[in-house]
Amino acid sequence: MHGGALAGWLLTALCAVSGAYCLLRTRTGTPQERSTARGEALMGFGMAAMAAPAAVLTLPEWTWAVYGAVFGAAALRALWSARRGAHHLHHLVGSLAMVYMAVTMAPGAAGAGGHAGHGAAAGGAGGVPLLTGVLLLYYALYVLRSAGHLIPAGTGVASFAGGSAEGVVRGGGGVVGGGVVGGAAGGGTELTMACRLTMGIAMFAMLLTL
Numbered sequence: 156m157h158g159g160a161l162a163g164w165l166l167t168a169l170c171a172v173s174g175a176y177c178l179l180r181t182r183t184g185t186p187q188e189r190s191t192a193r194g195e196a197l198m199g200f201g202m203a204a205m206a207a208p209a210a211v212l213t214l215p216e217w218t219w220a221v222y223g224a225v226f227g228a229a230a231l232r233a234l235w236s237a238r239r240g241a242h243h244l245h246h247l248v249g250s251l252a253m254v255y256m257a258v259t260m261a262p263g264a265a266g267a268g269g270h271a272g273h274g275a276a277a278g279g280a281g282g283v284p285l286l287t288g289v290l291l292l293y294y295a296l297y298v299l300r301s302a303g304h305l306i307p308a309g310t311g312v313a314s315f316a317g318g319s320a321e322g323v324v325r326g327g328g329g330v331v332g333g334g335v336v337g338g339a340a341g342g343g344t345e346l347t348m349a350c351r352l353t354m355g356i357a358m359f360a361m362l363l364t365l
Contacts, residue, residue, distance in 0.1 A: 166206035166357050173350045174199025180347065194229060194246055195351070201226065201253055202357055222257035226250045245297070252290050252358060255282065259365055282365040294359040301352040305345065
């Protein structure tokens with residue numbers, strides 16, 4: 156990841172496509188599903204901009220303060236919404252992770268010497284190692300759990316990743332039984348779950364650069 160422009164552009168493309176798909180989802184569904192889709196679209200586009208190679212796209216210094224404010228507000232909103240469902244806790248973790256990366260990547264941040272401020276940029280390690288490790292562990296488990304629910308039940312990979320018949324999506328798009336970690340309550344089609352899996356992998360990859 157460090158210094159890899161190709162990896163940075165790949166992450167940017169994946170996150171932008173995921174954000175665009177989430178934006179399309181805001182036009183349909185229940186009010187709760189549309190609200191969830193808006194939050195995921197914001198996350199996707201925010202991650203896309205953050206992952207762009209710094210050698211090609213250098214964000215202004217004030218951008219990181221805007222990131223912190225926007226995703227700090229998103230975190231407060233997710234915390235408030237968590238009263239109605241535990242799946243909002245995943246959005247809370249994601250928003251806080253974005254705030255953490257913005258603070259760490261901001262110019263002059265302690266321990267970020269030489270860090271270019273983008274997910275694929277070269278530079279020294281930054282952030283708090285323990286906190287970074289906890290977030291990496293969370294997203295690793297999230298990715299494995301999400302992938303397990305997209306793999307047909309009965310396979311060894313699905314069993315290892317925590318998949319089950321209850322998490323398999325029917326051909327018609329409905330989810331049977333329980334959802335993925337982070338919840339499928341905001342929309343449960345197979346494509347939606349794959350979109351969330353993609354953003355989970357991208358977040359894990361970006362955290363590795365800290």
